[in-house]
Structures are given as structure tokens and as C-alpha cells.
Amino acid sequence: MGKVSQRVVHNFLRHDKKFPHVWCAGCSNGTVLGTIIRAIAEQNLDRNNITMVSGIGCSSRMPVYIDLNTLHSLHGRAIAFATGIKTYKPGMKVIVVTGDGDCTAIGGNHLIHAARRNLDLTVIVINNNIYGMTGGQYSPTTPFEAKATTSPFGNFDTPFDICDLAIGAGATFVGRSTAFHTIELQKMIVDAMEHKGFSIIDVVSACPVIYGRMNKKGGPAEMMMAMRDNSILNTAAEKLPPEKVEGKIIRGILKKVDHPEYCERYAELCTKVKEMQHE
């Protein structure tokens, strides 16, 4: 883990934009943005060689504040836009920042097909269990019997597990972390950016203003403490009896395999077809 100071983080911000930023007090989006900046700064990458793409939502305001090549695209279509960028410029590092509603509800189809193709994207899903920007409707990841403005008597749908969904769709790097475990998350983002293939990180985060208030989870600090106390590393969880792990968030890199990447396979196909024409 490289220690990156706040000064370096400030160098990555767009100071001509309106600060303090738009997110509510105690929202985890700011913490995750800081962690993403630290992960980029740690690798000493050329800023012109990174693109950040987002859709619509609270978390998708992130590209407004970070000084990289950025694209703030349509609702749910962040991965579709990122696919276009990646296939046109295979050398570009593309980071997709989406929320849980953006990624799994309206953009669910794009997610599973990008995972199936094994396109070299780094998708960071900021999972706060609710649609925060539009007023707190329940999302596909709202837990069972949790309250939202559109489910005042408790949500009766079974939630998505984003990591299981991505593993099932064929993603080659799947990880989960929380907004509290910033050192672990920073390392995981670095690993995901270096991984050749589709990588997705499910970042469990807090929405203290709507989700926390409706479900009586306490303030921002209490929600952060709940993340710390109710999560466990996957390596530690394997050694524990199942009744101790039950109900906890499993953190860590859940899947990492090597598989040919889409752009490389496409380049190979192009050269093969050219050789066939010459013969």
C-alpha cells in the first residue's frame, strides 16, 4: 500500500468546479473517490491515459470532480460507453463508476455482457442499497425487509448479490470491499486496474441521509462502524464455522482467473484474416 497524502488527492481534483461537492454529509462517495484517486496516484500512471466513465446517479457525479478524461453518460449505459472507448483505444485504462441502481437495474444487461466478453474494464459499483438521487426508491440491492420510500412496509424482493452475478456472467476479477476499509479497497483497485480482463469491485457504502434514516442505522459514523463490525475477509471466513459468518458481508477478492481479453482476441482475429487474404 502506498501512502498518498491529501495534497496529491487535491492535485487530482478540478478546483474550478463547485466545492464542497454535491454529496450529503457523511456520504461514502467522497471516501471512495479519494480512494480511487489514491489508487491512481500510487501507480504513477499518465493522466491522459485513463478515462473515467459514469452513468447517472449520486455516485456518477464523480467524474465531475476528478481531473482525468471523463465521460458522464446516460443512465445505465456507462459500461456501453466504456466498451466503445476501450475497443477504439485498447491502450486506454477505463474505469467505470456506477451505482447499484445504475449498474444492476437499468444497466444490468450491459454488465453481464461486458463480463461475458471479458473486456478490460475496471467497474467500481458503489452499492448504497438505494436510489439516493431520485429520493430513495428501493433498488435491486436493497436488502429483504429494508425500508425505502417506495417500500414503506419493508422490501419484499430478494436482493441481487453483485459479486455472484458477475461471477456467473464470467467476470475474471471479482472483489468486494467497503468504504470503511480504504487501505484494502485501494489495493484492490490497483489489482483490478492491473488485471487484464473484466474486473468488478462491489463497494459496500453508506447512504446516511435516506437509507440510514429510514432504517434507523444511525449517523454517518455509526454506519461506517457497522461496515467495520459486520464484514469479514473471505480468507478468515473459510476457517470459521458457518454460524459465525452468517449475515456478515464477505470482503476480499472472490474470483481471479486468467482468460484471453476481448481486445487482444480481436487483434489476433484481424491479423489472421489479413494473412488469409494475402495467401
Added chain:
Amino acid sequence: MSEKVEKDRTGTIIREEDSSEKMAVEMNEVKTTGDFDAPVYIYYNWCKKCGICVAFCPTKCLARKADGSPYVKNPEKCIHCETCDRLCPDFAITGAKDKKEVPYGSQ
């Protein structure tokens, strides 16, 4: 400035007389760029008073004022772990040892 104003080492006002005139002075005083000599630099213009830095400070160096914003209560306790840097959602605090030339602020 009257003598009844109580300041801590970082220059932030802890307590003063409760008049509207004094409150205006406090607002102006608090919303300056902070003190580089203190172990923790807090940028009050960006702070949203969520209380995360105070809750997770491992040595209880930070504490909350009546309005919820943090201040350096025990400057000698800071160990420069930068936990507050990492967890602050607003990039408004730094506990780094070398914090000169922080490009804070956009105004």
C-alpha cells in the same frame, strides 16, 4: 476581539459570548484556511460536519464543537496516521506531517 473568547492552540474558537455580533465573528474566524502549525489541518470551507474523522481518530486527538465541526483538542496526541485523510468524504482534513502548499480551496 474581547478577552472572553477562548481559543485552542490551533486558533479555532471553542467558546465565546452568545451575542449575534460575536457569532458573526466566529463564523468569519472559523472559515479561514486553518493553521499549518497544528498537527491536523482542517479546511472548514469544505467540511460538512459529518463527524467521521472524530469518531475514527484512534488517539482521540480530534473532538467536535457544539455545531458538529471538528477541532484539534489534543494536538500532542496526533500520531500522523492519516486515518482522517482517508475517511473524510470531503477532502477537508489532513493529518500529514508535511502539509505546506496544500492547494486547498477554489475561491
